Amino acid sequence: MEVRLIRLLGLSAAALLLGAAAEPPASGLQGEWRNTNNTVHLRVKPCGSALCGTVTWAAPKQRADAQKGSGRDLVGSVLLQDLKPRGKSVWRGSVYIPDINTTASATVTQLDRSLIRISGCTLMGLACKTQHWHRIG
Secondary structure (H helix, E strand, C coil): CHHHHHHHHHHHHHHHHHHHHHCCCCCCCCEEEEECCCCEEEEEEEECCEEEEEEEEECHHHHHHHHHHHCCCCCCCEEEEEEEECCCCEEEEEEEECCCCEEEEEEEEEEECCEEEEEEEEHHHCEEEEEEEEECC
């Protein structure tokens, strides 16, 4: 009886550990994100002492626009660069805009577990744009 109980406890603990390992991160910027129109996917992960966001998938039109603007394929491009925490759920760094082949200052705010807001400005803050991105998975 005692051996059976120990085995049962061991199996239960293993199941809990495996289940916890399979869970996506509860919060944080790291992970896979998509824009509102689901035309670009981006993976945010550590790069050096900061976070970066690299395009993992893009629809044909977005790829063509990026190719026309920058001469490079959108997939594999690092859009979010050098993101560092600047408060609770806020990161600052830069965003690469391939359509116009320029880099702008950026602020990324995590609104909840599944939603971030990316704001970028060029021309000393005169031209700004904000997009919402949704966590995938």
